[in-house]
Amino acid sequence: MGLMEVVEAYTGLSPMAFFTILALMVGVYKLVSSMFVDPEQDSKPHLRQQQQQEAQAREAMASMATAPVPDPVQLGEVTEEQLRGYDGSDPQKPLLMAIKGHVYDVSRSRMFYGPGGPYSLFAGRDASRALALMSFDSKDLTGNLEGLSSSELEVLQDWEYKFMEKYAKVGQLVSGKTNTGDSSAQETRVENQESEREAKAGSLDLNNKTAAEAVSEGT
Structure with a gap:
């Protein structure tokens, strides 16, 4: 006889009804077994890990709080x-x-x-x-x-x-660019001022030389 025929012959139930009841019994067994398992036993590894992380965080914050902070330095x-x-x-x-x-x-x-x-x-x-x-x-x-x-x-x-x-x-x-620009502009102004002074000095020397020659010719 096949499996289905054996189930029907020994239980008096149809194969579908038998396997449905069997599945329900397995489900009930697992549910009842879980009720008698210590919930703390299952969560202990997770709790230990969480406690370690919290302890490390507290230690890090404590070290930051107690670490000496140097006096501010003016830059x-x-x-x-x-x-x-x-x-x-x-x-x-x-x-x-x-x-x-x-x-x-x-x-x-x-x-x-x-x-x-x-x-x-x-x-x-x-x-x-x-x-x-x-x-x-x-x-x-x-x-x-x-x-x-x-x-x-x-x-x-x-x-x-x-x-x-x-x-x-x-x-x-x-701004670094602004400072560089100001410095360059200042250098240019200084160079222009020096050029102007040199030009004035040259012009003054020329005028003095012309005046001296005129006096010499008059005498």
Whole structure:
């Protein structure tokens, strides 16, 4: 006899009914078994991993909080390229960022502006536009305020007040191209002035020589 015939002969049930009941019994068995399993036993590995991660995070925050922060150093005028070297990638350098061209030392808040911090994108940059727009888009990491609304400018002003109260201003952003242009223009002005003085001196010598010759001929 085939399997189906054996099932029907020994159980008195049709094969479909038998296998349906069997499947239900297996499902009930698994459900009841799971009720007697210690839920903590199944979640212990995950809990241990989570606890380790939390402990590591607490240790990192504690080390940041207790690490001595050096006194701010006045840098004077810095270019945008120079400012990018103070983004926190070099732990020996202070952590700087700029608002409206004013450079602030934010080293005391390294957990926020340092590498891995929620505002690390702003470090080493003039983040004026990004702060005004509350944007984390890299294209907004600029000091260009064109097109901002009055309310957005007010938001930026609030940020600036907070930075003025909390952090030390250590420098001012300048344009490297502008400085080079001014220097070249100044050199050109100096050269022109020297040329004018030489021309005047030559003209004076010529006039004196002409006058002397005229006196000599008269005598």
